[in-house]
């Protein structure tokens with residue numbers, strides 16, 4: 001019975017993933033927000049190879065550990081560990097609170113990935129993409145995936161987030177990550193309203209700016225409120241969305257689109273941890 005439920009969960013997740021990927025991908029072709037600077041084919045090959053590798057890695061972890069985040073939260077629930085299991089909350093409130101805790105934790109984790117040098121080594125692979133589109137939202141170093149997984153398990157253990165909330169959160173986060181990286185031109189009026197509730201592509205694009213001052217803003221992946229609460233919110237890129245340069249000052253050549261080179265980025269010692277800012281308002285790199 002359990003495996004039937006797990007299979008149904010996998011089918012729902014995969015269908016949603018492919019459905020949204022196609023919708024955002026088509027939207028990007030029909031109504032792009034920003035012209036791409038690198039050949040799409042080689043970028044997509046690199047980014048999607050990393051995503052496929054990560055999916056295989058997660059399968060392996062599951063085979064070894066025997067648990068996904070949802071499975072782990074079911075174990076925590078059965079043993080009544082964690083803060084939320086100690087308070088008797090109505091189901092809906094428990095779900096909302098659990099969702100907020102997980103989302104706040106992802107915001108905090110993202111901030112730490114930028115501030116701790118060894119973690120930035122892993123995360124900078126995500127930032128090294130010289131364009132931003134739906135595939136950038138899937139491009140995370142496998143070691144960052146493992147760190148994120150361990151951190152998520154710790155949060156679930158500490159707060160006792162229930163399995164249903166973890167499942168909803170993972171599905172929503174996967175969808176919003178593809179959405180906020182998509183190169184889609186949304187009407188400015190719609191963006192203004194949407195970013196009150198969710199991180200929009202224009203909001204997250206600021207985070208992919210080449211300028212240090214800008215990529216240390218807008219850490220949210222899903223709810224936009226944490227950045228506003230903790231003073232890390234930036235409304236628009238200084239150079240404007242059309243003129244802004246995406247990526248990091250190094251890792252700009254075609255060789256950095258190969259999946260093998262991408263995997264080596266954390267171990268590259270020639271690159272300064274935070275490359276010097278090119279200054280705000282200077283437009284393209286030379």
Ligand SMILES: [Zn+2]
Pocket residue numbers: 110114123127207
């Ligand atoms: Zn980041």
Ligand SMILES: [Zn+2]
Pocket residue numbers: 126136137181204207208
């Ligand atoms: Zn991003």
